[in-house]
Amino acid sequence: MKPQISRQELEHWLSSTLQIDRFKDYCPNGLQVEGRAEIRHIVTGVTASQALIEAAIARQADAILVHHGWFWKNEDPCIRGPKHRRLSAILAQDINLYAYHLPLDAHPEWGNNAQLARVMDWTPDILPDGTPQRCGPDQLIWLGTPAWECTIGELSTDIAQRLGRKPIIVGELDRPVRRLAWCTGAAQGMMDAAVAAGVDCYISGEISEPTVHLARETGCAYIGAGHHATERYGVQALGAAIEAQFGVPCTFVDIDNPV
Structure with a gap:
């Protein structure tokens, strides 16, 4: 059975x-x-x-x-x-x-932000209690460091290769990236919190007209990596957790979306 x-x-x-x-x-x-x-x-x-x-x-x-x-x-x-x-x-x-x-x-293990960090090999900042450091509304924005010392241009190339989507970049391509903030999907409106956290680059899925000006005026680079492209991984991780917990098979179907 x-x-x-x-x-x-x-x-x-x-x-x-x-x-x-x-x-x-x-x-x-x-x-x-x-x-x-x-x-x-x-x-x-x-x-x-x-x-x-x-x-x-x-x-x-x-x-x-x-x-x-x-x-x-x-x-x-x-x-x-x-x-x-x-x-x-x-x-x-x-x-x-x-x-x-x-x-x-938001989930610390199966969530979209946690899984994007896994796919990109980013290292989240960890608080003394062992939880990831976050900021912004509902503590949705994650903070951390890239996989290696890189520039905005190199980071963008890595995102394109791993997510299969050419990102939108606002910022100087040769600027070093030491600290990152990221939040998947339509989280461009949270960039103020990322800027306040003092990061070199903020990554979300979508970009809007005000995002460009904020990035230019604050010096914090912005990368729009794709709404769908950044949110494919959380539901897959959750499906795998269901399989592990209950043995019920979960099949991920990727209906591509260029946004």
């Missing part, structure tokens, strides 16, 4: 492990759409898009686990168009949808 876990047990384990009550988020964290009671196969991905849903159906998954789910604050609540098609497809197949946004960014 294949390993399985109940819908409720998986939600409880995920929500308690990721400590979702710590965060005031832009969407509900946890079980967003209820499906069948028993789960034997989980498909994981970055975003609950139509393409990921179709991939889960093709793989006969009982649940989908993502970083970017549905029901965001301030979005149109009407169920029509693409939203209707997505919801109809998942309900017709009785598939559960679990989504964890800020809690998955």
Whole structure:
């Protein structure tokens, strides 16, 4: 008999492990759409898009686990168009949808920021209590050092090679990088906190118009490494943790996104 876990047990384990009550988020964290009671196969991905849903159906998954789910604050609540098609497809197949946004960014082991450091071989600063040093809203920004002594240009080249995405760079390419700050996804608005921490470079997923001016005026370089490119790894690590804990297979499906 294949390993399985109940819908409720998986939600409880995920929500308690990721400590979702710590965060005031832009969407509900946890079980967003209820499906069948028993789960034997989980498909994981970055975003609950139509393409990921179709991939889960093709793989006969009982649940989908993502970083970017549905029901965001301030979005149109009407169920029509693409939203209707997505919801109809998942309900017709009785598939559960679990989504964890800020809690998955923040987790010290399986979170997007922790996993980006692993992929890039960055060394997080560690506090006396053994936890990583962080700053910014919800302590989401991580602080640390690059894999080796490098310049902004060399760091950007390394990011491009490891993440498979050419980054956007604001800053002098020959400037040395001794200390880093990073936060995956759309965290460009947190750059003030990184500047206050005294780092040489701040890395996030997305860039916006004000980010360029802030980098130029403060002298803190900025690298936009891609929203999707920086957030592929947390949900994979979480899926591996589920497999280790419960024996339920988790299949990561990468629906590429150039942003």
